Amino acid sequence: MIFGPRIELKSPAELQLMDRAGQLTLRVLSAARSAAVPGATTAEVDAAAEAVIDAAGAQSNFKGYQGFPAVVCISVNEEIVHGIPGSKVLRTGDLVSIDGGAIVEGFHGDSAFTMIVGGDEAGTTADRDLSAATEAAMWAGIAAFATGMKVSDIGDAIDDYVTEAHPQLGLVEEFTGHGIGTAMHMAPDVLNYRARSNGPKIRPGMCLAIEPMLTNGSSETVTLSxxxxxxxxxxxxxxxxxxxxxxxxxGVWVLTAEDGGASGLAPFGVTPVPPSAA
Known part of the structure; x- marks a missing residue:
């Protein structure tokens, strides 16, 4: 069903399909992570992700989206988001963010993670701390979705965490999270920062992609040619x-996490609950 003119609320049966899409997305990104080794090209990482989608008989929601040519975005070092896979060779110590998704029976999954090529020990302390802080900010936002009343509670929680725990980091505001379901990008927008608007109420059946982006410097961005x-x-x-x-x-269920979000939400006292098929 559609709440108001735009926000899609899923039935229990539709949530089951969302979970299937989320779990396939998890496998897609796991394959990309395994392929992102020193000496691999970003195109080879993309091919590993695409092979999982093809084997599942599913569809990519990235490839062809507004002309994007690959099934995952691979952003290296100073690249924040939407990096196009190609001939770039990954090197030990590179900080790499991989963003991808999949469509299962018309429903979408979308997830992203950051890794250090060659393992955490191959990276700098600053890079490890940056990735850990971004992941923690995401979980703060997810916990707010689990317990909050308004979508704006998510951005408040992310902003508060970064401001209080990591004020030296840049919080990117130009790109936001979003609703997700029968399309990859849907209403509502999910801000990663405090804003004057409270946004829509959180309601059962709402599915959101929550995705903060942080930098080790300025939050200002540039889009390449x-x-x-x-x-x-x-x-x-x-x-x-x-x-x-x-x-x-x-309750709440993290569709693209292996454990439904149990480990990430535990510090917030939130226990995820899988959606019922009833």
Whole structure:
């Protein structure tokens, strides 16, 4: 059903399909993570992700979207988001964000993570801390979705976490989270920062993609000449984490997490509950 003119609320059966799309997205990104080794090209990482989608008989929601040519976005070092896979060779210590999704029976999954090529020990302390802070900001936002009343509670929680725990980091505001369901990008917009508007009420059946992006410097961004790749204006490194999350009558469920979000939500006292098929 559609709440108001725009926001899609899922039935229990539709939430089951969202969960299937989310779990396939998890497998797609796991394959990309495994392929992102020193010496691999970003095109090879993309091919590993696409093979999982093809094997599942599913569809990519990235490839062809507004002309995007690949099934995952791969953003390296100063690239924040929407990096196009190609001939770039990954090197030990690169900070890489991979964003991808999949469509299962008309329903979409969308998720992103940041990794250090060669393992965490191959990166700098600053890069490890940046990725950890971005992931923690995402979980703060997800916890707010689990317990809050308004969509704006999510941005408030992310902003508060970054401001209080990591004020030296840049919080990117130009790109937001979004509703997700029968399309990859739907209402409502999910801001990653405090705003005057309270936004719509959180209601059962609402599914959101929550995705903060942080930098080790300025939050100012530049879009490159390919009209996709977004980089930091000052050349500082960036991190991007994202999960698709469902709020339902029984609680909250992280659709693109292996454990439904149990480990990430535990510090907030939130226990995720899988959506009922009833």
């Amino acid at each position: 390919d009209d996709w790749t977004v980089v930091t204006a000052d050349g500082s490194r960036a991190s991007h984490w994202e999960h698709s999350v469902a709020r339902h009558d029984g």
